[in-house]
Amino acid sequence: MAKSSVTEVRTTQGFDFIRELGQQLRVDSIRSSTAAGSGHPTSSMSAADLMAVLITRHFLYDWNDPRQANNDHLIFSKGHASPLLYAIFKTVGVISDDEMLTFRKFGSRLEGHPTPALPWVDVATGSLGQGLPIAVGVALAGRKLDQLPFHVWTLTGDSELAEGSIWEGLDKAGFYGLSNFTAIFDINRLGQRGPTEYQWETDVYRDRVQAFGCRAIVIDGHDLDQIDQALQQAREATGKPTVVIARTVKGKGFSEIENKDGWHGKALPPDMAERAIAELGGVRHLRVDGLKPEPGEPAITDHPATVTLPTYKKGDKVATRKAYGDALNALGARPTVVVMDGEVSNSTFADEFAKAYPERYFEMFIAEQQLVAAAVGMSVRHYIPFASTFAAFFSRAYDFIRMAAISRANIRLSGSHAGVEIGEDGPSQMALEDLAAMRAIHGSTVLYPSDATSTAQLVRAMADRQGISYIRTTRGAYPVLYDAGAEFHIGGSKLVRSDPNDRVTLVGAGVTLHNCLAAADELEKDGIKTRVIDLYTVKPVDRTTLQEAAAQTRGRLVVVEDHYPEGGLGAAVMEALAADMDPPRIVHLAVRQLPGSGKPAELMDKAEISPRHIVAAARRLYGL
Numbered sequence: 001m002a003k004s005s006v007t008e009v010r011t012t013q014g015f016d017f018i019r020e021l022g023q024q025l026r027v028d029s030i031r032s033s034t035a036a037g038s039g040h041p042t043s044s045m046s047a048a049d050l051m052a053v054l055i056t057r058h059f060l061y062d063w064n065d066p067r068q069a070n071n072d073h074l075i076f077s078k079g080h081a082s083p084l085l086y087a088i089f090k091t092v093g094v095i096s097d098d099e100m101l102t103f104r105k106f107g108s109r110l111e112g113h114p115t116p117a118l119p120w121v122d123v124a125t126g127s128l129g130q131g132l133p134i135a136v137g138v139a140l141a142g143r144k145l146d147q148l149p150f151h152v153w154t155l156t157g158d159s160e161l162a163e164g165s166i167w168e169g170l171d172k173a174g175f176y177g178l179s180n181f182t183a184i185f186d187i188n189r190l191g192q193r194g195p196t197e198y199q200w201e202t203d204v205y206r207d208r209v210q211a212f213g214c215r216a217i218v219i220d221g222h223d224l225d226q227i228d229q230a231l232q233q234a235r236e237a238t239g240k241p242t243v244v245i246a247r248t249v250k251g252k253g254f255s256e257i258e259n260k261d262g263w264h265g266k267a268l269p270p271d272m273a274e275r276a277i278a279e280l281g282g283v284r285h286l287r288v289d290g291l292k293p294e295p296g297e298p299a300i301t302d303h304p305a306t307v308t309l310p311t312y313k314k315g316d317k318v319a320t321r322k323a324y325g326d327a328l329n330a331l332g333a334r335p336t337v338v339v340m341d342g343e344v345s346n347s348t349f350a351d352e353f354a355k356a357y358p359e360r361y362f363e364m365f366i367a368e369q370q371l372v373a374a375a376v377g378m379s380v381r382h383y384i385p386f387a388s389t390f391a392a393f394f395s396r397a398y399d400f401i402r403m404a405a406i407s408r409a410n411i412r413l414s415g416s417h418a419g420v421e422i423g424e425d426g427p428s429q430m431a432l433e434d435l436a437a438m439r440a441i442h443g444s445t446v447l448y449p450s451d452a453t454s455t456a457q458l459v460r461a462m463a464d465r466q467g468i469s470y471i472r473t474t475r476g477a478y479p480v481l482y483d484a485g486a487e488f489h490i491g492g493s494k495l496v497r498s499d500p501n502d503r504v505t506l507v508g509a510g511v512t513l514h515n516c517l518a519a520a521d522e523l524e525k526d527g528i529k530t531r532v533i534d535l536y537t538v539k540p541v542d543r544t545t546l547q548e549a550a551a552q553t554r555g556r557l558v559v560v561e562d563h564y565p566e567g568g569l570g571a572a573v574m575e576a577l578a579a580d581m582d583p584p585r586i587v588h589l590a591v592r593q594l595p596g597s598g599k600p601a602e603l604m605d606k607a608e609i610s611p612r613h614i615v616a617a618a619r620r621l622y623g624l
Contacts, residue, residue, distance in 0.1 A: 013056045015224045017286070021091065022052040022224075024284040026253045027277050028087035028100060033267040036104035039112070042251040042263045044084035046188035046221070047155055050246055053227040054153065054184075055088055058235060060293040063092045066119045070296035072150050073122055073138050073380070077131025078157030078186060079113040080265070085121075086110050091288050094120060116408050122380045124406040127399055129163025132156050132183055133370050136169040137377015139181035139241075140362065145338065146298040146381060151235055152181045158198075159191040161205065165400075167212060168370040173241040174213020176362075181241040182234040183214075186221065188250040192264045202245050209243040221246030253280050298381075305333040309460060311484035312452040317477035320510070321416040323452035324473050325349025327459035328386060332357045337463060338378055340364050342371045342389035348416045348473075350388045368393050372400040375411040379404075384412070384463050391415025391431030391472060398437060405442040405468050412462045413438075416473045419562030420595045420603035421511045423475075427595050431472075436567025438470040439539045445469040445490055446539040448569070450513040453482040454494075454536055461490050476600055478514050481534075493542035494534040495549075502531040504556045504618045505549040509535045509569055511600075512560040512609055519614035528622055538569055543576040550577060555584035556621045560609050565590035587617045 025048040026041075033039030054074075062068045076085050086103060089095045095110075102108035109117045113126025122138065125131040135154035142150055160166060173181050189199045198204045202218045209216040217233060219226040227246070234242035250264075251257035254276040257268075268276055277283060310326040312318055329352040331337045340362040345351035354361035364371040368389055375385040394401065394415055404411055418431040438446045445465055449455040455473065462469045481496065488494070496513070497520055504523065506516035513534050520530040531549050535541065550557060561569035570588040577583050591607040604610045 018052050018056055018224055020284065021056065021286050021288065022049040023253065023280045024091065024286050025052060025084055025087045027280050027283055028090060029083035030268055030273050030276050031283070032083050032086060032100050032103035034270060034273040035101045037267055038104055039083050039267050040080040040265050041083055041268060042257060043078065043157065043188070044081045044087070045252045045254070046248040046250045047081060047084055047186045048252070049222050049224060050184055050186065050227055051084060051088060051155070053224055054231060055092065055290060056288050057228060058231045059153065060150070060291050062292045063094050063120070063290055068293065069146070069298055070148050070150050070293040072293065073135065073152045075122055075131045075135045075138070075152070075154045076114055076125055077135070077154050077160060078128070079125030079131065081155070081157070082110070082112065082114050085114055089118070089120060091286065092290050093287060097285065115406060123376060123409065124403055127403050128157065128160035129165040130373065130400060130403055133165050133169035133373035134377045136173045136178065136181060136370070137374035138380050139173065139178045140176055140374060141378050141381035141383060143176070143178055143180050145300050145360070145383065148296045148298060150180070150293065154183050156183050156185050158185060158187045158189070158196045161185065162197050165369040165373070168367040169373065170209065170212040170214050170243070172364065172367065172370050172374070177239055178241045179237040179239055183243045185243060185245045186248055187246060188248045189259065190250045190261055190264060194261055200247055202247055205245045209245070213240065215240045215242045216245055217242060218245045219247070221248035222252060255279065300335050302334070302336045305335070307331055307333050307460060309456045312480045314480050314483055316480050318452035318480055319474060319477045320449050320452060320455040321347070321473040321475065322349050323455035324414055324459055324471065325352040327456040328353040329356050331460060331463055332360070334384065334463065336382070337384045337386070338362065339386045340371055340374050341387070342366060342368050342393060344389055347390070348388040348414060368397040369400055372397040372404065372411070376400070376404050376407060376409045379409040379411050386412045386414060388414040388416065390429060391418040391434045392429055394434065395437065401441055401468060405444065409468070410466055412465070412469045414471050414473060417475045418472050419511065420591055420607050421474060421476055421562050421600045423600045423603065424597045426597040430595060432564045432591055434472060435538055435563050435569065436571070439567060439572065441468050443467040444539060447471040447490070447536060448509040448538050449536045450510055450534050451478065451481040453480055453484060453486055454488045457488040458490070458536065465490060472510060474510050476511065478511065488536065491537050491540045491542060493536060493545045495531065495545070496534050497530065497532040499529050499531070501529045502553050503529050504558065504622055505531040505533060505553045506614060506618065507533045507535050507557060507559045507569070507573060509538065509561065511562050515604065515609060515611050515614055516560055518611035519618065522611065522615045523618055528618065530618065535569060535573070538572050541572045541576045546573060546576055547580065550584035555582065557584045558587045558589065558614060558617050558621060560589040560614055562604070562609060563590055565592060585621060587621050589613060589617055
């Protein structure tokens with residue numbers, strides 16, 4: 001494993017050139033946004049000097065090989081400053097001037113906020129407060145897993161410093177001692193609707209940064225020498241991450257708009273753009289070849305491994321959350337599998353992996369936004385991350401999950417303690433919206449297994465699944481339904497009971513499948529043959545099996561879920577069958593009232609998803 005020296009990386013490129021480059025970045029930010037008729041030139045102009053120094057003297061990156069393992073990372077947390085990022089891409093020669101001027105146009109790779117449609121962009125940004133925490137995840141992978149000397153830089157706006165996720169990220173960067181991480185705060189004083197919370201009070205930011213265990217360097221963000229010294233100190237840092245707090249001027253370089261309110265997010269009209277470009281010294285086409293890192297290989301690389309899944313005896317009672325932990329432990333044989341949790345690993349059973357592979361387990365504590373951000377950062381470095389917490393608490397990180405899909409990240413989420421089935425803890429701990437939320441994520445996979453055998457197999461399948469995968473696990477222990485040899489694949493379902501003479505179909509998943517089986521026993525005592533479907537894949541749903549069941553049972557389907565009625569299992573079934581020429585009659589049993597505390601059986605009965613309510617619904621549907 002090769003490591004490069006990082007004690008002195010500055011080029012001999014002088015400040016006169018860098019000053020001109022800063023002006024070019026401003027001019028190009030104006031040109032592209034004016035051509036688009038929209039965008040954020042003033043936010044780009046404030047940070048131009050910071051980025052001009054960074055890319056010429058400190059940023060180690062092979063622009064011809066963005067997948068080089070030892071490349072630095074640059075993440076624009078202030079993604080609205082995309083004109084500046086695209087101006088950088090022009091400067092280093094990876095896009096042309098003509099392409100730069102396609103900014104925000106239909107079909108262009110240069111979208112309004114950066115996305116990985118461009119190979120030099122790690123993640124989508126623009127939802128403020130996300131780029132920095134994700135950068136922390138990338139740095140965590142670099143320091144603890146790759147063990148490579150690449151540095152992670154993130155440009156952060158001052159408005160987003162009001163986001164709690166920023167401070168979750170800095171807290172974890174400080175906790176893990178990520179000296180390979182540097183945040184650059186662009187303190188330009190003005191936000192979208194006026195002054196930011198602390199304007200130019202850089203001492204406030206300094207004190208906060210230091211309180212979270214990071215080193216703070218306060219500079220004039222337009223003094224090239226101060227910028228240079230600060231970035232060099234950041235790269236040479238040991239023990240702590242660095243935050244460069246740069247006092248800048250919004251709209252810097254054009255006197256008509258410098259430090260003037262009301263220009264946020266507004267492109268300059270053509271006549272004003274001409275005056276600005278003239279004042280900035282005109283159009284330039286300076287080129288920066290950049291500094292390349294020494295070649296290096298990560299300490300951990302993927303290779304074939306034998307994964308021996310746990311097996312369970314049919315009929316034994318095992319919680320699916322326990323099977324999740326067992327399967328993670330088995331997947332640890334694959335060296336690129338990593339696990340993180342939100343301080344509930346003894347409940348999600350992620351602690352089984354933590355005990356077996358402590359070097360690949362990362363505790364994020366009660367910081368669910370950073371939990372998901374760290375998983376996304378690990379995905380950037382091509383690891384296979386699994387992140388777990390109580391299902392209800394992923395709602396705090398929902399925007400991170402939404403943006404992860406736009407980032408084309410490959411992450412795996414496990415939510416335990418879902419539904420009224422958790423019992424006495426009450427509604428604050430009961431995820432009753434999670435299936436709907438996760439189904440709504442672009443390209444997501446949503447799984448809800450009913451027993452330990454299926455859980456273990458689905459967790460293994462998640463490891464190779466692209467995109468955002470979510471598995472819902474159950475708190476209570478329920479009988480193992482399937483033999484060890486049973487196979488489960490994403491997109492499938494299981495006919496747990498079926499007969500050519502079936503007259504009604506019960507559809508459940510997780511705990512409600514067990515309730516459906518108990519109801520089927522009662523119905524068969526009355527001579528009503530009953531089909532039972534384990535719809536363990538909620539998305540993509542097994543439409544074929546549902547259609548066949550509807551046809552066999554004359555369109556009589558009862559769907560039962562431990563979830564609110566909106567957007568969950570019932571919605572998945574009804575959406576799948578809605579386009580059929582003769583759609584079935586569906587009775588949908590779900591949690592329709594706000595639950596309280598109680599025993600699981602009491603709460604499920606109160607919610608009318610217990611076996612006796614399923615029996616009553618099936619009888620009504622059958623005409624009894």
